[in-house]
Amino acid sequence: MRRKEKYLSLFFLLPSLLIYALLIIYPLYETIHLSFYKYRYIEKKIEFVGLRNYEKLLSYELFQKAIINTLVFDVMATSLQLLTGFTLALIFSKSFKFRPIFLPLAILPMVMPAAVVCSIWKLMFDYRFGILNNILASIGLPRLEWLTNPHLAMISMVIVDTWQYTPFVFLVLLAGLQSIPRELYEAAMVDGASKFDIFKSITLPLLMPHIKIVVLLRIIDTFKIFTKPALLTGGGPGDATETLTLFFYKEAFRFFELGTGATVSVIVTVIVGVLSILYLKRVRL
Amino acid sequence: MKGVSKIILVVVIVIILIGALAVYFSMAPTPKEEVVTIKVAAPAGYHAESIKVALEFWEKEYPNIKVELSTFGYHDLYEKIVLSMREAKAVYDVIQIDDPWMPEFGEAGWLANLDELAKQYGFEIDYDDFVDTALWVGRHPYKTGPQLALPVCGNVELTAYRKDLFEKYGIPHPPKTWSEVLAAAKKISENEPEVYGTVMRGMRGNPIVSNFLPVLWAFGGRIIDDKGNAVVNSPEAIEALKVWLELAKYSPPGIESFSSDEVKAYLYSGKAAIATEVWPGWVGKLDDPTVSQVVGKVEVCVPPGEKTSPAPMIGVWLLGIPHNSEHKKEALQFILFLTSKRIQKLKSLYTGYPPTRKSVYEDETVVNKYRWYPVQLEALMTSRPRPRITQWAKVESILGLYLSKALIGEMTPEEALNAANKEITEALKG
Amino acid sequence: MRLTRIVEEIIFYIILAVVMTTILFPIYWMAITSVKIERDVITDVPVFLPTYITLKHYEDVLIYQNFTRYIVNTFIVSIIAIGISLFAGSLAAYALTRLGLPANLDNIFLFITLLVRMLPTGAFVIPLYLILDSLGLINTLTGLAIAYQIYILPLSIWLLLGFFRSVPIEVEEAGLVDGASRLTVFRMIILPLVMPGLIATMIVDFMTIWNEYFYALIFLTAPDVMTISVVIGGYLTEYGTLWGQLCAAGLISSLPILILASYIQKYIVESFGYAGIVR
Numbered sequence: 002m003r004r005k006e007k008y009l010s011l012f013f014l015l016p017s018l019l020i021y022a023l024l025i026i027y028p029l030y031e032t033i034h035l036s037f038y039k040y041r042y043i044e045k046k047i048e049f050v051g052l053r054n055y056e057k058l059l060s061y062e063l064f065q066k067a068i069i070n071t072l073v074f075d076v077m078a079t080s081l082q083l084l085t086g087f088t089l090a091l092i093f094s095k096s097f098k099f100r101p102i103f104l105p106l107a108i109l110p111m112v113m114p115a116a117v118v119c120s121i122w123k124l125m126f127d128y129r130f131g132i133l134n135n136i137l138a139s140i141g142l143p144r145l146e147w148l149t150n151p152h153l154a155m156i157s158m159v160i161v162d163t164w165q166y167t168p169f170v171f172l173v174l175l176a177g178l179q180s181i182p183r184e185l186y187e188a189a190m191v192d193g194a195s196k197f198d199i200f201k202s203i204t205l206p207l208l209m210p211h212i213k214i215v216v217l218l219r220i221i222d223t224f225k226i227f228t229k230p231a232l233l234t235g236g237g238p239g240d241a242t243e244t245l246t247l248f249f250y251k252e253a254f255r256f257f258e259l260g261t262g263a264t265v266s267v268i269v270t271v272i273v274g275v276l277s278i279l280y281l282k283r284v285r286l
Numbered sequence: 287m288k289g290v291s292k293i294i295l296v297v298v299i300v301i302i303l304i305g306a307l308a309v310y311f312s313m314a315p316t317p318k319e320e321v322v323t324i325k326v327a328a329p330a331g332y333h334a335e336s337i338k339v340a341l342e343f344w345e346k347e348y349p350n351i352k353v354e355l356s357t358f359g360y361h362d363l364y365e366k367i368v369l370s371m372r373e374a375k376a377v378y379d380v381i382q383i384d385d386p387w388m389p390e391f392g393e394a395g396w397l398a399n400l401d402e403l404a405k406q407y408g409f410e411i412d413y414d415d416f417v418d419t420a421l422w423v424g425r426h427p428y429k430t431g432p433q434l435a436l437p438v439c440g441n442v443e444l445t446a447y448r449k450d451l452f453e454k455y456g457i458p459h460p461p462k463t464w465s466e467v468l469a470a471a472k473k474i475s476e477n478e479p480e481v482y483g484t485v486m487r488g489m490r491g492n493p494i495v496s497n498f499l500p501v502l503w504a505f506g507g508r509i510i511d512d513k514g515n516a517v518v519n520s521p522e523a524i525e526a527l528k529v530w531l532e533l534a535k536y537s538p539p540g541i542e543s544f545s546s547d548e549v550k551a552y553l554y555s556g557k558a559a560i561a562t563e564v565w566p567g568w569v570g571k572l573d574d575p576t577v578s579q580v581v582g583k584v585e586v587c588v589p590p591g592e593k594t595s596p597a598p599m600i601g602v603w604l605l606g607i608p609h610n611s612e613h614k615k616e617a618l619q620f621i622l623f624l625t626s627k628r629i630q631k632l633k634s635l636y637t638g639y640p641p642t643r644k645s646v647y648e649d650e651t652v653v654n655k656y657r658w659y660p661v662q663l664e665a666l667m668t669s670r671p672r673p674r675i676t677q678w679a680k681v682e683s684i685l686g687l688y689l690s691k692a693l694i695g696e697m698t699p700e701e702a703l704n705a706a707n708k709e710i711t712e713a714l715k716g
Numbered sequence: 717m718r719l720t721r722i723v724e725e726i727i728f729y730i731i732l733a734v735v736m737t738t739i740l741f742p743i744y745w746m747a748i749t750s751v752k753i754e755r756d757v758i759t760d761v762p763v764f765l766p767t768y769i770t771l772k773h774y775e776d777v778l779i780y781q782n783f784t785r786y787i788v789n790t791f792i793v794s795i796i797a798i799g800i801s802l803f804a805g806s807l808a809a810y811a812l813t814r815l816g817l818p819a820n821l822d823n824i825f826l827f828i829t830l831l832v833r834m835l836p837t838g839a840f841v842i843p844l845y846l847i848l849d850s851l852g853l854i855n856t857l858t859g860l861a862i863a864y865q866i867y868i869l870p871l872s873i874w875l876l877l878g879f880f881r882s883v884p885i886e887v888e889e890a891g892l893v894d895g896a897s898r899l900t901v902f903r904m905i906i907l908p909l910v911m912p913g914l915i916a917t918m919i920v921d922f923m924t925i926w927n928e929y930f931y932a933l934i935f936l937t938a939p940d941v942m943t944i945s946v947v948i949g950g951y952l953t954e955y956g957t958l959w960g961q962l963c964a965a966g967l968i969s970s971l972p973i974l975i976l977a978s979y980i981q982k983y984i985v986e987s988f989g990y991a992g993i994v995r
Binding site for chain 3: 325329330331332334354355356357358359360362365366369370373375377546547548550551554555557565567568571576577578579
């Protein structure tokens with residue numbers, strides 16, 4: 002019986018494994034392999050350089066800045082999104098009159114194409130013509146240099162990313178909240194527990210698996226941030242919003258230096274891997 | 287009796303059917319004309335619009351050659367055509383190319399030699415009517431090699447300024463040097479509280495570099511000298527950057543992230559007096575009251591010089607045929623059609639698309655509609671291209687980064703240009 | 717007692733109003749931009765309620781540019797891709813949470829899944845292009861749907877893992893004891909209980925694919941199979957953004973998922989009560 006089960010379980014995993022094999026093995030090998038070469042795609046020039054790509058990149062100031070920027074962005078964005086997503090999930094888990102209308106509206110940001118989102122936000126962030134500064138000015142506050150102050154630019158990106166991806170966290174946590182059996186709440190209330198106690202002892206622990214997963218996913222995803230710096234600031238001002246994937250994209254698809262591009266990818270994957278492992282160890286999934 | 291009639295009926299029907307089939311099969315098949323489909327890749331926006339206008343005429347005159355048009359954003363187009371020409375199977379037969387890409391593609395041998403093709407198929411290319419500078423960028427090596435692509439969009443950088451404000455303050459116009467521009471910007475911004483002296487593109491990357499180059503060149507600076515060395519930190523260049531930063535002081539706040547949208551906004555709403563760098567595609571609607579608030583007040587001129595005569599930056603788009611296309615003849619026909627005098631005039635009249643032929647620029651009907659065309663022609667004829675190197679994308683990216691740092695004051699002009707020069711030298715080695 | 721109840725209600729609605737306004741304000745801005753004439757888009761004094769409204773942008777996008785075609789294409793790709801990923805994903809999640817696997821294979825599998833999620837999808841583009849080309853799948857929606865598994869299969873597996881885990885084993889054991897096969901148990905007992913999870917995963921997968929841009933750009937070449945994100949990218953030209961069309965296209969492209977979400981939201985939101993089972 003057990004043997005049969007073990008084979009059955011492999012059978013269950015087969016579709017996923019097949020897909021992985023097809024899509025991952027060769028590209029992964031190619032990428033790692035290329036990272037040791039200088040490869041100019043257009044000129045078809047290939048030259049073995051060993052670890053030189055890695056040396057050059059890791060000592061290149063812009064690349065170092067990109068690493069720092071991406072980490073900072075990741076931490077800020079993920080934390081903020083956890084907060085906003087959780088709040089939304091709590092709000093929408095309560096049944097209120099307009100919920101069927103508001104729920105689809107609440108996920109609208111994530112459904113919009115990134116190009117539209119970035120363009121509209123860029124317009125809203127404009128110093129003079131942007132609606133945000135106009136509102137600030139009308140209530141007597143100073144206009145902000147949303148995209149042109151090096152520090153504020155990063156925060157603006159976090160704002161846009163949070164606006165766009167909160168629905169992701171929201172949906173997962175909402176479904177998670179819904180899978181907590183009602184009877185638990187009822188039993189606790191019968192026992193006279195306060196709302197706060199219920200939240201602390203029932204909701205939070207049972208929601209934890211979902212929270213852990215969604216945070217992990219966001220850590221990994223925000224690390225790849227690319228469209229926002231590309232469209233909002235071009236990586237600027239200066240190098241304030243240069244991120245790793247933006248750097249990669251320029252190397253690989255503007256300069257068509259596939260060797261360096263591969264090296265960046267490997268480094269990014271390693272960093273993300275380390276982050277994830279650290280996170281998982283702390284959080285014990 | 288009934289049974290027999292049934293049989294007769296069936297037999298009659300069968301005979302009729304067989305007869306019909308016989309007639310059908312015996313009809314000599316109408317010689318099906320070979321319909322060739324060529325795939326064209328072009329940038330989205332007004333390039334695509336102009337091709338669509340041309341297609342309306344093409345479809346009537348060349349019904350056997352169908353055109354499948356794919357349009358993409360700027361960087362996407364670049365990626366698609368590179369992939370298409372690098373891998374064995376051709377995806378496109380006609381591609382629209384931005385002039386900085388020509389050195390790469392030419393060096394890689396990816397474009398069909400149009401001279402040879404024309405000779406092979408018996409077509410004539412009337413080079414005389416095309417603007418020389420536009421033709422030169424389509425040749426590899428630059429200016430002297432065979433023609434690998436024909437210019438279709440006569441893009442050249444210009445300067446726009448508020449003629450009415452210049453006249454109000456007694457400033458001679460058009461401004462001939464950047465010093466004059468600086469003085470004008472100062473005067474106007476001091477006296478007109480609502481108007482900024484200049485508006486420039488400062489976003490890191492291509493926008494800031496494109497905005498800076500004309501000033502650089504006007505001061506005698508260059509990015510690469512004749513021997514191929516990077517000289518972007520020469521004394522002339524540093525002086526140019528200092529002047530450019532001065533000009534930027536009169537621009538609205540937020541210029542560090544300005545691209546074409548913002549410059550257009552300030553110019554069209556009358557909130558800026560001088561747009562130091564404009565392109566034909568931006569100024570088309572200056573006299574259109576549904577869009578512009580400065581109808582009739584803006585004049586377009588050749589960008590100013592300073593130590594040297596003006597050197598407006600050329601940025602034409604060209605049409606080429608990938609080396610692995612299987613329909614080169616039809617592709618060439620389409621290219622010749624799109625760049626023909628008649629079609630260029632039509633495109634210009636319908637969409638304002640800048641021509642690449644002198645005759646179209648001088649055509650009365652066209653000039654009546656677009657009063658700055660003579661200026662555009664002059665700019666085009668005296669224009670200068672960006673360095674003809676295969677690593678231009680990387681060089682532009684490096685320069686863009688350091689210019690941006692200089693703009694926000696993170697580095698002094700000397701520091702910025704020295705750092706840029708060091709990296710560009712490194713990049714040129716590869 | 718009554719009073720605190722009312723105060724709570726009021727606070728709740730205030731928070732709801734603030735939250736919804738923050739979320740919807742940019743959307744509102746998009747909506748009015750999609751009907752503004754060019755002159756009103758970038759103005760000194762913001763135009764909240766335009767005096768002139770034009771439907772020209774919608775006309776351009778829907779009729780002249782044949783946008784509905786692209787929406788259909790994107791829809792087809794999504795359906796195929798999600799179908800594959802939910803199928804493979806739920807099987808995998810079930811096996812991982814219920815069935816023992818030989819020699820720690822489950823941890824290895826999870827690790828690989830996590831690894832895939834972390835992979836630089838951008839770097840894989842050219843090798844994937846070559847793979848798909850050799851299979852004749854370039855420029856096909858199916859090919860793109862298969863390529864998308866890199867994005868959504870790990871996502872689906874991870875999400876479903878959580879949802880499968882929260883279904884108590886007792887329910888299943890009851891079914892098995894009654895003599896049902898594993899597959900039947902999966903179909904009749906587990907599936908209904910993880911429905912909210914499946915739906916949530918489906919929506920998230922949808923949203924991931926709907927606006928995916930890079931793979932769609934590279935793996936599709938002909939205009940008749942293009943998806944919306946590439947087309948929308950074309951509205952950002954070097955001569956200025958085509959605001960009206962951009963916003964019109966953006967809103968139109970969000971409609972399908974909006975409608976989908978409205979219909980299936982009740983599956984996420986209503987609790988499937990566990991009648992009598994307490995963990």
